[in-house]
Amino acid sequence: MKIERREFLKLAGLSAIFGLGGTAIxxxxxxxxxxxxxxxxxxxxxxxxxxxMDKFKTDADVKRVIEVCHTKHNVPNIPNPKQEVKWIFTxxxxxxxxxxxxxxxTEHYKHMPFLTxxxxxxxxxxxxxxxxxxxxxxxxxxxxxxxxxxxxxCRFCMAxxxxxxxxxxxxxxxxxxxxKKINPEFPTRMKGVVEKxxxxxxxxxxxxxxxxxxxSNGAIVFGDLEDPKSEVRKxxxxxxxxxxxxxxxxxxxxxxxxxGMKDAGKGA
Amino acid sequence: xxxxxxxGGKLYWTWIGFLLAVFGVGFLFYLQQxxxxxxxxxMSRDVSWGFYISQFTFLVGxxxxxxxxxxxxxxxxxxxxxxxxxxxxxxxxxxxxxxxxFIVVDLGQPYRAMNxxxxxxxxxxxxxxxIVLNGYLLLNLLVGWTCLHAEKKSIAPPKWVxxxxxxxIIWAPSIHTVTAFIYAGIxxxxxxxxxxxxxxFLASAFASGPALLLILALIVRKFSKFxxxxxxxxxxxxxxxxxxxxxxxxxxxxxxxxxxxxxxxxMHAWEYLYAGIDGKGVLVPLMWLSAILAAVSISMxxxxxxxxxxxxxxxxxxxxxxxxxxxxxxGLVVGGFVPNSFEQxxxxxxxxxxxxxxxxxxxxxxxxxxxLYKVAVSIKEESGGEAIH
Numbered sequence: 143m144k145i146e147r148r149e150f151l152k153l154a155g156l157s158a159i160f161g162l163g164g165t166a167i168x169x170x171x172x173x174x175x176x177x178x179x180x181x182x183x184x185x186x187x188x189x190x191x192x193x194x195m196d197k198f199k200t201d202a203d204v205k206r207v208i209e210v211c212h213t214k215h216n217v218p219n220i221p222n223p224k225q226e227v228k229w230i231f232t233x234x235x236x237x238x239x240x241x242x243x244x245x246x247x248t249e250h251y252k253h254m255p256f257l258t259x260x261x262x263x264x265x266x267x268x269x270x271x272x273x274x275x276x277x278x279x280x281x282x283x284x285x286x287x288x289x290x291x292x293x294x295x296c297r298f299c300m301a302x303x304x305x306x307x308x309x310x311x312x313x314x315x316x317x318x319x320x321x322k323k324i325n326p327e328f329p330t331r332m333k334g335v336v337e338k339x340x341x342x343x344x345x346x347x348x349x350x351x352x353x354x355x356x357x358s359n360g361a362i363v364f365g366d367l368e369d370p371k372s373e374v375r376k377x378x379x380x381x382x383x384x385x386x387x388x389x390x391x392x393x394x395x396x397x398x399x400x401x402g403m404k405d406a407g408k409g410a
Numbered sequence: 411x412x413x414x415x416x417x418g419g420k421l422y423w424t425w426i427g428f429l430l431a432v433f434g435v436g437f438l439f440y441l442q443q444x445x446x447x448x449x450x451x452x453m454s455r456d457v458s459w460g461f462y463i464s465q466f467t468f469l470v471g472x473x474x475x476x477x478x479x480x481x482x483x484x485x486x487x488x489x490x491x492x493x494x495x496x497x498x499x500x501x502x503x504x505x506x507x508x509x510x511x512f513i514v515v516d517l518g519q520p521y522r523a524m525n526x527x528x529x530x531x532x533x534x535x536x537x538x539x540x541i542v543l544n545g546y547l548l549l550n551l552l553v554g555w556t557c558l559h560a561e562k563k564s565i566a567p568p569k570w571v572x573x574x575x576x577x578x579i580i581w582a583p584s585i586h587t588v589t590a591f592i593y594a595g596i597x598x599x600x601x602x603x604x605x606x607x608x609x610x611f612l613a614s615a616f617a618s619g620p621a622l623l624l625i626l627a628l629i630v631r632k633f634s635k636f637x638x639x640x641x642x643x644x645x646x647x648x649x650x651x652x653x654x655x656x657x658x659x660x661x662x663x664x665x666x667x668x669x670x671x672x673x674x675x676x677m678h679a680w681e682y683l684y685a686g687i688d689g690k691g692v693l694v695p696l697m698w699l700s701a702i703l704a705a706v707s708i709s710m711x712x713x714x715x716x717x718x719x720x721x722x723x724x725x726x727x728x729x730x731x732x733x734x735x736x737x738x739x740x741g742l743v744v745g746g747f748v749p750n751s752f753e754q755x756x757x758x759x760x761x762x763x764x765x766x767x768x769x770x771x772x773x774x775x776x777x778x779x780x781x782l783y784k785v786a787v788s789i790k791e792e793s794g795g796e797a798i799h
Contacts, residue, residue, distance in 0.1 A: 223454075223455075224453075224454030224455060224456070224756065225449055225454065225455065226455055233752050236753075237752035237753055237754060238752065240675075240752065240753040241675075243753075267596065267597050267598070269533075270533050270534070271533075271534050271535065271536070271595075271596070272531060272534055273525075273526045273531050273534040273536035273537055273540075274522075274525040274526055274528075274529045274531060275529050275531050276525070276529075292522070292525055292529065293518075293519065293522075294517050294518065294519050294520075294522040294523060294525050294526065295448070295517050295518015295519045295522075296513075296516070296517055296518070296536065297458045297459060297516075297518070298534065298536060298592075300455075300458040301458060301459060301596055301599065301746070301747075302596050302597075303598075303751070304597055304598025304599075304751055305598075305751055306455075306456070306750055306751040306752055309455055310448065310455070310458060310518055311447065311518070312447055312448050312449035312451075312453070312454075313446060313447045313449035314446075314447060333446075333447035333448075333449075333518065334447055334448065334517070334518025334519040335518060335519060336518070387598060390597040390598050391597065392597065
């Protein structure tokens with residue numbers, strides 16, 4: 143694209159020299175409007191999520207969150223678990239936090255399914271290892287993005303991610319989309335590229351919060367980690383939270399509330 | 411000089427035909443992979459690198475090991491290696507070509523491979539790997555071809571080639587160090603996150619590469635009038651012995667750190683590879699075969715009397731080669747992914763298609779090797795085999 147534009151400018155320059163009205167063309171090129179963000183766009187320096195699994199009343203509530211995300215982003219439903227593509231999914235607490243494994247851990251948490259997704263790390267190893275910058279951290283708000291048109295499918299990022307958050311399209315994903323539910327607003331993918339949660343950047347751009355937080359009835363809180371007045375900071379100040387594998391220095395932006403249920407002691 | 415590869419007997423052409431057939435089968439399966447995607451392999455969301463990347467890793471070592479004959483000859487004027495330096499250089503060329511081919515067949519979007527050049531990313535180890543591998547290929551082509559051309563004319567190689575030879579000597583360890591860094595710099599993969607990874611890579615490379623070279627030298631002697639010389643073969647045998655012992659020593663260091671510290675994450679991959687976890691252990695027999703082959707080879711190689719018997723030496727070298735091929739060309743990569751980041755075990759085994767594609771790449775490599783060796787050996791047969799420098 144860049145080359146084409148450069149060629150065009152060269153042509154415009156040449157025609158200007160020959161007095162063929164090139165100046166007018168060049169002027170119109172300069173006037174090409176640049177991207178104007180939606181005035182409703184949410185702005186933050188480092189977006190984060192705080193997940194409180196205790197606030198999910200039933201398994202159906204958890205499933206709904208996954209369903210909403212996967213439908214909105216045209217994530218295929220591939221039955222073979224080895225070739226699954228998933229952006230947000232559940233694993234037992236002892237698998238999400240393997241270093242916390244303890245046979246005496248309260249049953250309430252031990253086998254509780256925990257939602258897990260891309261942690262949008264402040265120091266993301268996937269970005270570091272990517273040989274084409276197809277995955278990159280957005281400077282403005284810290285979202286770890288995916289350019290699926292640039293990805294060569296080398297899967298270095300999948301090896302690099304310590305959270306199992308990334309999926310390769312081992313096969314063409316399109317036959318595994320429900321034709322009735324395809325979201326025309328979001329691109330579908332082709333085989334051979336890696337994908338993952340991109341924190342609903344497309345919703346943030348029009349002033350909406352990520353779909354999982356929206357569908358969670360308050361169990362997932364979204365906000366700017368660097369804004370002391372944000373809702374996530376309020377939760378972090380008031381409750382005990384943990385992050386996945388913080389010892390690796392990745393600085394995840396997804397927090398989990400532990401013991402957040404006011405009457406957890408009585409209930410469990 | 412290449413036309414010399416067209417002069418061969420029935421056995422030569424049968425071998426070429428065989429390699430072409432294996433390559434053809436691999437190519438057909440690759441067309442299937444091109445159409446369907448990497449889904450035709452045994453790889454998965456959890457074990458996202460498999461046989462292709464393991465072969466790549468192993469072959470970088472083979473490529474780097476050429477330095478083990480080039481260095482003594484050029485830096486220490488060790489004349490016995492003068493007869494086989496070209497065999498070392500001409501082994502490195504197909505090895506690097508196989509490496510690059512394995513990377514390409516492993517890509518989900520192979521026709522976007524040039525994105526690595528268009529969007530260079532100096533933070534990625536693959537960026538450096540691209541540079542060092544291609545650089546090493548060019549260096550070996552340049553040096554090998556120029557020196558052989560000089561030998562054909564019975565003159566000393568031109569002076570300008572010497573700096574390139576020195577550069578290739580420094581360059582060789584770098585290709586395997588960078589390849590080790592692909593693994594050793596990843597947080598959260600305890601099996602790979604080890605400072606001795608590059609050292610282990612080099613030790614195993616300098617055992618498996620010379621072992622293969624020694625076998626190739628014996629084959630050359632059997633099928634041509636060119637004799638690589640028994641002194642060169644004996645010295646290669648010593649190199650294999652020391653490097654294999656060093657490799658097993660480094661492996662022992664890994665085991666000590668993992669099991670004496672008792673840190674679960676550090677032990678899990680070893681437990682999976684050598685014992686299996688939760689009844690899952692498809693690699694266990696293979697890993698033990700590797701361990702047994704290593705033990706057998708070392709217990710043969712340490713005795714000079716055994717090494718002096720070229721048949722026994724060849725058998726020991728075959729053991730070394732396959733032991734390390736299993737260890738590095740299979741276990742090392744898969745072990746890093748098992749258990750996965752959720753401490754669950756997803757097993758990996760290559761599919762027929764995947765295996766055939768890999769064998770196709772090997773056949774391509776051996777085809778190039780055969781042609782290069784044929785050219786080199788036919789010139790050696792005329793010149794008497796002594797390289798001048």
